[in-house]
Amino acid sequence: MRIVVCIKQVPDTAEVRINPETNTLVRDGVPSIINPYDLHAIEAALQIKEKLGDVTVTALTMGPPQAEDALREAISMGVDEALLLTDRAFAGSDTLATSYTLSRAIQKIGFDLVICGKQAIDGDTAQVGPEMAEFLNIPHIAYVKAIEEISTQGIRVQRLMEEGYDIVEAPLPVLLTVVREINEPRLPSLKGKMRAKKAEIKKLTHTDIDAEEDKLGLTGSPTAVKNIFAPEARKDRKMFSGSPAEQVAALVEELKNLKCL
Amino acid sequence: MRIKVDRDLCTGCEACVDSCPYDAIEIKDEKAFINEYCQLCRNCLSVCPEGAIKEVETEEDRTEGMDLSQFRGVWVMAEQRDGKVVDVSLELLGAGRRLADERGSELTAVLFGASEDEAAKLIHWGADRVLHAQSPVFDTFNDDPYVELLSRLITQYKPEIVLTGATAIGRSFFPRVAARLRTGLTADCTSLEIDKETGHLLQIRPAFGGNIMATILCPKHRPQMATVRPRVMKKGEYNESRKGEIIKLDVEGLSSRTKVLQSIKEESETKVNLQEADVIVAGGRGLGKAEGFKMLEELASLLDGAVGASRAAVDEGWISYSHQVGQTGKTVCPKIYIACGISGAVQHLVGMQSSDIIIAINKNPDAPIFNVANYGIVGDVYEVVPELIKKIKEVKGSCQ
Numbered sequence: 001m002r003i004v005v006c007i008k009q010v011p012d013t014a015e016v017r018i019n020p021e022t023n024t025l026v027r028d029g030v031p032s033i034i035n036p037y038d039l040h041a042i043e044a045a046l047q048i049k050e051k052l053g054d055v056t057v058t059a060l061t062m063g064p065p066q067a068e069d070a071l072r073e074a075i076s077m078g079v080d081e082a083l084l085l086t087d088r089a090f091a092g093s094d095t096l097a098t099s100y101t102l103s104r105a106i107q108k109i110g111f112d113l114v115i116c117g118k119q120a121i122d123g124d125t126a127q128v129g130p131e132m133a134e135f136l137n138i139p140h141i142a143y144v145k146a147i148e149e150i151s152t153q154g155i156r157v158q159r160l161m162e163e164g165y166d167i168v169e170a171p172l173p174v175l176l177t178v179v180r181e182i183n184e185p186r187l188p189s190l191k192g193k194m195r196a197k198k199a200e201i202k203k204l205t206h207t208d209i210d211a212e213e214d215k216l217g218l219t220g221s222p223t224a225v226k227n228i229f230a231p232e233a234r235k236d237r238k239m240f241s242g243s244p245a246e247q248v249a250a251l252v253e254e255l256k257n258l259k260c261l
Numbered sequence: 262m263r264i265k266v267d268r269d270l271c272t273g274c275e276a277c278v279d280s281c282p283y284d285a286i287e288i289k290d291e292k293a294f295i296n297e298y299c300q301l302c303r304n305c306l307s308v309c310p311e312g313a314i315k316e317v318e319t320e321e322d323r324t325e326g327m328d329l330s331q332f333r334g335v336w337v338m339a340e341q342r343d344g345k346v347v348d349v350s351l352e353l354l355g356a357g358r359r360l361a362d363e364r365g366s367e368l369t370a371v372l373f374g375a376s377e378d379e380a381a382k383l384i385h386w387g388a389d390r391v392l393h394a395q396s397p398v399f400d401t402f403n404d405d406p407y408v409e410l411l412s413r414l415i416t417q418y419k420p421e422i423v424l425t426g427a428t429a430i431g432r433s434f435f436p437r438v439a440a441r442l443r444t445g446l447t448a449d450c451t452s453l454e455i456d457k458e459t460g461h462l463l464q465i466r467p468a469f470g471g472n473i474m475a476t477i478l479c480p481k482h483r484p485q486m487a488t489v490r491p492r493v494m495k496k497g498e499y500n501e502s503r504k505g506e507i508i509k510l511d512v513e514g515l516s517s518r519t520k521v522l523q524s525i526k527e528e529s530e531t532k533v534n535l536q537e538a539d540v541i542v543a544g545g546r547g548l549g550k551a552e553g554f555k556m557l558e559e560l561a562s563l564l565d566g567a568v569g570a571s572r573a574a575v576d577e578g579w580i581s582y583s584h585q586v587g588q589t590g591k592t593v594c595p596k597i598y599i600a601c602g603i604s605g606a607v608q609h610l611v612g613m614q615s616s617d618i619i620i621a622i623n624k625n626p627d628a629p630i631f632n633v634a635n636y637g638i639v640g641d642v643y644e645v646v647p648e649l650i651k652k653i654k655e656v657k658g659s660c661q
Binding site for chain 2: 247
């Protein structure tokens with residue numbers, strides 16, 4: 001069986017701050033990490049490999065050359081091989097172009113199961129997984145919180161819903177997006193780290209995946225960012241001043257007037 | 262469009278590097294270089310002192326896309342669970358009504374499953390017509406029949422805008438529809454407006470891990486598709502005398518590759534408490550320790566409220582994820598939201614800014630939380646909150 005795990009290298013967005021004077025993002029020293037949800041996707045694939053035996057796990061990412069670091073980390077956790085899709089032609093891809101590009105590569109690699117994190121913490125769209133499944137013409141199950149059973153024929157999982165969960169089954173090939181509850185990602189082993197250092201990361205460009213050029217990058221992206229901005233202050237706000245006791249007294253007075261107390 | 266650096270003008274001063282929210286500008290050979298992360302946000306254009314960064318037209322800009330004039334009308338894909346239309350669909354009918362009126366077009370609700378009474382309800386909440394499909398395939402949620410039928414309908418009727426709730430169901434099948442139709446989809450919008458000049462839908466959402474807001478356009482493809490999270494938009498007006506048309510849909514040829522064997526209900530208590538509470542007292546990184554939440558619990562119970570938290574506090578392990586408010590947590594809309602030691606990253610703000618009254622307590626007067634607050638107290642939470650508890654006890658005591 002061949003499992004492809006799609007991962008993304010993201011800036012650790014929890015470390016990003018806005019400079020209040022310029023309203024721009026302050027990212028000095030913000031580290032790049034593997035999208036946290038994708039670590040759970042890697043772990044899920046490795047657990048399936050341990051259970052079924054004859055499984056090859058391939059980690060796949062699309063990004064600039066430095067995204068190679070994320071793939072090495074995946075190898076250190078135990079994936080068998082890693083592929084980096086990197087090409088200027090992919091520049092400016094939105095979720096649709098990204099999904100198309102990744103799905104072309106997955107098609108090329110061959111697959112029985114594709115696993116992704118439920119979303120990336122920088123974009124938070126949760127769209128690339130289902131969109132890839134559409135391009136691959138396979139079913140998908142989103143928000144998987146447990147894999148109950150898997151064979152070379154099919155899979156039975158628990159899918160997180162608002163009021164609980166569904167038990168869903170599907171034949172292979174299938175694409176899953178996974179949530180944090182599914183497992184606890186392992187830490188890289190020393191042996192894994194050694195292997196990661198030496199591993200060859202294969203790089204692919206758009207010609208390697210037989211992609212149609214007009215479906216890539218900016219050209220292939222129906223959505224565009226018009227502008228970005230920091231939220232504005234509301235005009236009716238009241239800032240109190242004085243000692244904590246004075247400020248609290250003023251607040252309580254306001255709340256009494258509004259009949260909130 | 263493409264952003265290009267004029268290498269002759271570039272002095273390699275690096276001023277542009279920090280201006281880019283997407284990490285898309287690097288310095289290579291002492292010149293700025295735009296890499297593949299560029300999202301065309303144009304932030305860098307005004308930053309360059311040499312005017313070396315330019316927006317250039319590409320072949321693509323000159324070629325015409327699809328004929329947009331064929332597409333008309335606003336659609337809301339309503340969601341039913343166990344035969345009942347969920348609230349977010351009604352909220353979207355409120356937003357959809359406004360957008361349709363602005364575009365001078367009709368508002369259509371689409372409903373798969375549920376009874377005719379539920380379909381009629383969608384008209385009372387603002388729809389001009391309802392496309393209603395009834396079939397046992399919609400008794401449980403599977404992506405395939407939803408994707409197949411909605412794609413078919415969009416291809417047939419050509420709506421200009423299609424919205425749905427950013428729920429487990431909406432976020433699962435909507436992207437597939439967008440991919441099948443090769444159009445754009447914007448997730449988790451917090452505001453939807455019509456661009457007065459172009460008529461395009463302005464889709465506003467938190468970006469970059471919720472640190473900033475972005476306006477997203479889908480200028481050359483139709484329909485323009487977007488999801489909106491529950492409790493972000495306000496419901497429209499309910500009018501039982503409102504008339505509309507219910508069109509029964511053909512459901513031939515729908516099947517599913519996935520199969521739901523069982524649905525297990527498992528309501529977490531905190532979720533109910535948080536989302537139904539009239540008062541939420543929430544804590545963030547500024548609390549500095551897990552014990553701080555004990556103090557917030559006291560304040561919350563005094564006000565018959567619930568305790569919430571920012572992602573930072575949850576990441577620190579001070580409180581469980583079920584309390585998290587924000588883009589990756591819960592969206593709440595209480596009467597009073599008291600933010601204690603929460604700096605107010607956009608990803609938190611989008612989960613609570615529609616609260617009726619927001620009270621912010623923070624040491625840092627520049628904290629962005631004060632931007633959305635109705636009332637701001639600058640001070641140490643460990644001085645302010647105990648004082649507030651004392652004062653409220655006094656007020657309550659004097660009333661009894």
